Amino acid sequence: MKKFKNKCYVLLGMIAIFNGAIAQESKIAEAKIISVSNPLQSHGIQVGDVLSRRIVLEVKAPYQLSQQTLPMKGVRTNDVELSQISITKTASQKVIRYSIDLRYQVFSAVFVPSVLQLPAEKFALTGGPQALSVNLPAWKFWFSPLAPKGMNKARENMHMQFKPTLIDLQAHANKLLVFSGMLIVGLLGLVYINADKRWLPFMNGAFAKAHRKLKKLPRNTDGEKQALSYMHQAFNQLHGGNLFANELNRFLSKHPSFVKLSKEIEAFFEQSNQSLFAQNTQNSEQLMADLMILSRSLRDCERGV
Amino acid sequence: MVPPLDHQLSDWRNHALKLENEVKKVIVGQDKAIRLMNIAIFARGHVLLEGGVGVGKTTLLQSIARCIGGAYERIEGTVDLMPNDLIYHTYLGEDGRPKIDEGPLLRAGENLSVFFFNEINRARPQVHALMLRVMAERHISAFKKEYRLPHMVVFADRNQVEKNETFEIPSAARDRFMMEIPIEIPEDRELRKSLMFNVKFQHAENLTKQVESNVLQFDQLNNFSDILQSHIKSSPTLEDYAIDLWESTQSPAKYGIKMDTVDVNRLVHTGASPRGMGMLLKAARVNAWLMNRDSLYPEDIHAVFHELIAHRLVFNSMYENRRTQLAREFTTQILNTVAVPAQAKAA
Numbered sequence: 001m002k003k004f005k006n007k008c009y010v011l012l013g014m015i016a017i018f019n020g021a022i023a024q025e026s027k028i029a030e031a032k033i034i035s036v037s038n039p040l041q042s043h044g045i046q047v048g049d050v051l052s053r054r055i056v057l058e059v060k061a062p063y064q065l066s067q068q069t070l071p072m073k074g075v076r077t078n079d080v081e082l083s084q085i086s087i088t089k090t091a092s093q094k095v096i097r098y099s100i101d102l103r104y105q106v107f108s109a110v111f112v113p114s115v116l117q118l119p120a121e122k123f124a125l126t127g128g129p130q131a132l133s134v135n136l137p138a139w140k141f142w143f144s145p146l147a148p149k150g151m152n153k154a155r156e157n158m159h160m161q162f163k164p165t166l167i168d169l170q171a172h173a174n175k176l177l178v179f180s181g182m183l184i185v186g187l188l189g190l191v192y193i194n195a196d197k198r199w200l201p202f203m204n205g206a207f208a209k210a211h212r213k214l215k216k217l218p219r220n221t222d223g224e225k226q227a228l229s230y231m232h233q234a235f236n237q238l239h240g241g242n243l244f245a246n247e248l249n250r251f252l253s254k255h256p257s258f259v260k261l262s263k264e265i266e267a268f269f270e271q272s273n274q275s276l277f278a279q280n281t282q283n284s285e286q287l288m289a290d291l292m293i294l295s296r297s298l299r300d301c302e303r304g305v
Numbered sequence: 306m307v308p309p310l311d312h313q314l315s316d317w318r319n320h321a322l323k324l325e326n327e328v329k330k331v332i333v334g335q336d337k338a339i340r341l342m343n344i345a346i347f348a349r350g351h352v353l354l355e356g357g358v359g360v361g362k363t364t365l366l367q368s369i370a371r372c373i374g375g376a377y378e379r380i381e382g383t384v385d386l387m388p389n390d391l392i393y394h395t396y397l398g399e400d401g402r403p404k405i406d407e408g409p410l411l412r413a414g415e416n417l418s419v420f421f422f423n424e425i426n427r428a429r430p431q432v433h434a435l436m437l438r439v440m441a442e443r444h445i446s447a448f449k450k451e452y453r454l455p456h457m458v459v460f461a462d463r464n465q466v467e468k469n470e471t472f473e474i475p476s477a478a479r480d481r482f483m484m485e486i487p488i489e490i491p492e493d494r495e496l497r498k499s500l501m502f503n504v505k506f507q508h509a510e511n512l513t514k515q516v517e518s519n520v521l522q523f524d525q526l527n528n529f530s531d532i533l534q535s536h537i538k539s540s541p542t543l544e545d546y547a548i549d550l551w552e553s554t555q556s557p558a559k560y561g562i563k564m565d566t567v568d569v570n571r572l573v574h575t576g577a578s579p580r581g582m583g584m585l586l587k588a589a590r591v592n593a594w595l596m597n598r599d600s601l602y603p604e605d606i607h608a609v610f611h612e613l614i615a616h617r618l619v620f621n622s623m624y625e626n627r628r629t630q631l632a633r634e635f636t637t638q639i640l641n642t643v644a645v646p647a648q649a650k651a652a
Contacts, residue, residue, distance in 0.1 A: 225542075225646070228646070229646040232644070232645070232646060233644070236644060241641035241642065242640060242641055242642070242643070242644055242645070244603055244604055244607065245604065246604050246607075273600075273602050276540060276542045276543075276645075276646060277539075277540045277542060277543050277600050277601060277602050277603070278540070278598075278599075278600035278602075279538070279540045279600070
């Protein structure tokens with residue numbers, strides 16, 4: 001309970017200080033300023049700007065606000081002109097509450113930033129035995145000029161308009177071009193290596209054809225004979241005439257890209273002779289698989305891969 | 306006791322290769338001709354040698370004859386040579402009375418293994434006719450009896466350059482020869498130098514004596530040849546190929562054969578004969594055997610194709626004077642164009 005009382009005293013003390021502050025402004029008991037609302041921004045104010053203030057007063061009866069002594073609309077004080085004043089009155093039995101809206105417009109023509117102020121106003125009260133008044137303090141703000149001092153002609157202050165500098169993208173463009181080229185070449189290479197179709201140039205070589213045909217053959221004795229025929233046709237086509245085992249050296253000297261497969265080619269001719277002429281039974285399935293590998297390798301040689 | 310077949314084949318092959326090596330000791334730069342003559346010996350075919358003067362034809366034949374063993378007889382073709390000069394000759398005996406003796410063809414009887422007819426194109430057609438009959442039948446009737454010449458092979462040569470006082474051998478006569486082998490001067494410069502400066506080549510007679518004699522048993526060649534021919538097999542693919550080759554000599558355009566200088570349709574009058582193709586396969590089998598195989602490969606046919614076929618082709622008369630060159634080009638084109646396995650079947 002004691003604590004509660006202490007808190008109440010502190011609160012009352014604070015209220016007393018607050019009232020004292022307001023009383024300091026009004027300095028009378030018959031009227032008091034309830035609130036003063038100033039513009040939110042006190043800097044960057046430029047010529048022509050309109051600033052508003054609102055003051056709310058409470059006046060005890062029998063006093064009331066004197067209408068004749070209100071600030072005059074159009075009065076200019078230090079380049080700040082009162083452009084509008086409006087009063088709203090709310091009356092009760094004992095007090096009258098006034099809400100006064102003041103609108104000022106700044107007409108200063110100075111060329112340097114300077115401190116101006118909304119002027120202090122005085123509101124007189126009538127109706128009572130004493131001549132009382134309520135003072136509204138001045139409100140200072142920074143005025144920002146629109147133009148620098150000494151500007152005579154606009155031309156002197158004109159600057160040449162430069163086109164904004166563009167960011168240099170050439171290096172990126174070059175990189176993009178190079179990488180795109182590499183990508184395309186790589187893709188073409190992959191297609192060239194792996195594709196069986198003939199929709200790219202140089203893809204219709206003798207061994208490419210043979211490889212395509214071999215893939216369609218059955219894995220039996222008939223297929224084996226046919227596969228050997230296709231392979232021989234491919235060799236003959238590339239050689240420009242019939243190619244036999246005893247002419248392999250001449251063939252390889254004419255087509256050096258096949259040299260790395262010389263052993264495989266020799267083995268092929270031997271297998272072919274065995275199958276076609278010696279009639280030795282061979283494992284057709286295995287032979288066909290070998291021929292598939294060989295034809296693919298020869299196709300790669302043919303394409304220079 | 307007859308040795309097993311494998312041993313026979315192997316032993317005879319060793320003998321055949323030895324014959325080649327022996328002849329190569331004294332004849333340089335003619336390896337291919339020596340191999341072809343070896344093939345002809347084992348295929349029991351007669352050989353026509355074609356080449357210029359002094360290229361070593363006679364030395365080659367004498368060397369081979371020495372290796373084969375048996376009797377060797379020789380006669381020179383001349384414009385006045387008559388058939389009876391081959392059969393007998395007449396002379397005055399010691400008693401002053403005329404006598405008749407057997408000629409070079411009959412003198413050795415069944416031991417005759419090599420009969421060398423030098424410059425056969427200088428002899429008259431009558432002589433050709435007799436020789437062709439003997440070559441085909443290997444027997445002849447004379448002195449009221451029949452002379453058999455079962456082991457005889459005829460080696461003849463002709464000089465293609467010289468045309469005076471010569472008689473062109475008719476196509477039927479050429480067909481009796483299994484091969485016509487060109488003997489050319491070696492192109493290798495070192496070989497030529499050796500032929501010029503090595504004194505061992507100065508005396509051909511001494512040269513042939515360096516060759517080992519009787520490397521082969523001439524009287525067993527016929528039997529072994531039959532064994533060899535039965536042993537070497539040919540596949541259907543190869544038989545088709547041989548047929549294609551034959552037909553291509555008759556209808557070259559059908560097989561797409563083209564030549565640079567002449568129209569093939571006008572070039573060939575008559576292609577190879579059935580006898581010629583039979584001989585081709587016979588010689589090819591010998592080649593397969595020499596290569597230690599028991600199956601015929603296309604390469605075996607190629608090894609003997611030109612020498613077996615070229616002289617059998619009958620060209621239209623306007624091309625006859627360029628026969629040697631055109632025949633070589635034609636046979637080369639055939640081998641280069643006719644595919645095996647045939648493309649039509651492969652496609």
